[in-house]
Amino acid sequence: MTRRTAYPRVYFELVFIGFASILGMGLIGAFLPILAKDLDPTGNLVGLVVSAWFLARVFIEIPSGFISDRIGRRRLFVLGIALSAVGSFLCAVAPSIYFLIAGRAIWGFGVALFFLNNTAILFDLFDPAVRGRAIGTFQGIEMVGSLIGGPIGGVLAGVIGYNTVFYFTSALTGLSLVLVFTLHDLKGLGGRAPVALERISLRAALSSLTQWPIIVVCLICLTRMLIMNGLMSTVFQLYLYENLGFGVTLIGIIVGARTAGTIVATLASGHLSDRFGRKRIILLGLVLEAPCLYAYTLVSPFETVLLIGFVDALGAGLTWTTLTVLLSDIVQPEYRGVALGFYRTFMDVGGILGPIIFMAIATALSPYIAFIVGALLLLSMAGLAMTS
Secondary structure, eight states: OOOBSSOOHHHHHHHHHHHHHHHHHHHTTTTHHHHHHHHOTTOTTHHHHHHHHHHHHHTTHHHHHHHHHHHOSHHHHHHHHHHHHHHHHHHHTOOSHHHHHHHHHHHHHHHHHHHHHHHHHHHHHBOHHHHHHHHHHHHHHHHHHHHHHHHHHHHHHHHHOHHHHHHHHHHHHHHHHHHHHHSHHHHTTTOSOSSOGGGOOHHHHHHHTTOHHHHHHHHHHHHHHIIIIIIIIIIHHHIIIIISOOOHHHHHHHHHHHHHHHHHHHHHHHHHHHHHOHHHHHHHHHHHHHHHHHHTTTOOOHHHHHHHHHHHHHHHHHHHHHHHHHHHHHSOGGGHHHHHHHHHHHHHHHHHHHHHHHHHHHHHTOHHHHHHHHHHHHHHHHHHHTTO
């Protein structure tokens, strides 16, 4: 595949498909637990509706990455979009909590295939000199879909009902599938393996994952996901509500400010890492975010928490995208798929364990201790990053 230093048309086609996928996922974020509770009044299986998304992915990331390296990106890319459409449709017609769990699992499986191969295509497509800004812009635009998806989905759910919103998601995903087969540039993209088939063996692929720099990147990814899903997506909202006494409206504003900060940093991180180096930007993000987590335990005025939230998200955004780009610089081209699978497995494990670990800390000790643990973990990752 020819390496690019400028954005080709196919890049914008990939951006649109990624945006549509994230928008569809965001549409149901405002009401998914409520729908699950309606289907399961006992509440026993509500958590499984959320965790099924990650549980379906965690065991297939590395195998799908290896297969992508062997046969090319396109087949799994298309399969991922198709499964996402099927999964969201099953959620739309779900008559029971079990159908909803199955739909979420299939959807999560498809999203894993799609985003792994989509990212691998971007790795293959761009020269390292501009890869950071290409991926940063891509992920920043995706996050805009997440930002606007929640409010739109909430409004739609109030007007047409929870299940019907899933039809919109399925239609967005179906449109993406049609574009993959009709747009000329996408039809020929990633159809072949990036290197000759005979050069890739399972043993060699797995051996490539033992490089210390790759392990460091994956450990930082794991830590970031533990904090993002466990602390900032679970404990944080409860802390604002129960400890600081903020209402849902104020919490929504703070969450929105954090999302805005993440988008700004994500869009900027690629340009910054191309210019100043990946590790410097990762260190900057970690060192910026860590004191913000501790600062949450020291202040209570809404305006101050809002400002800290924005700065905290800047640090998280700088780290997240740059980690992915650094991985592409480290790994050999023929092993990019399996390396991405390895990286995303750590991400999925963090997504599963994060809420369990940080809620346990917050419940057994206090939310203040949970924030301090998060800050210390980030500082330890900054130290680890300096060893690679």
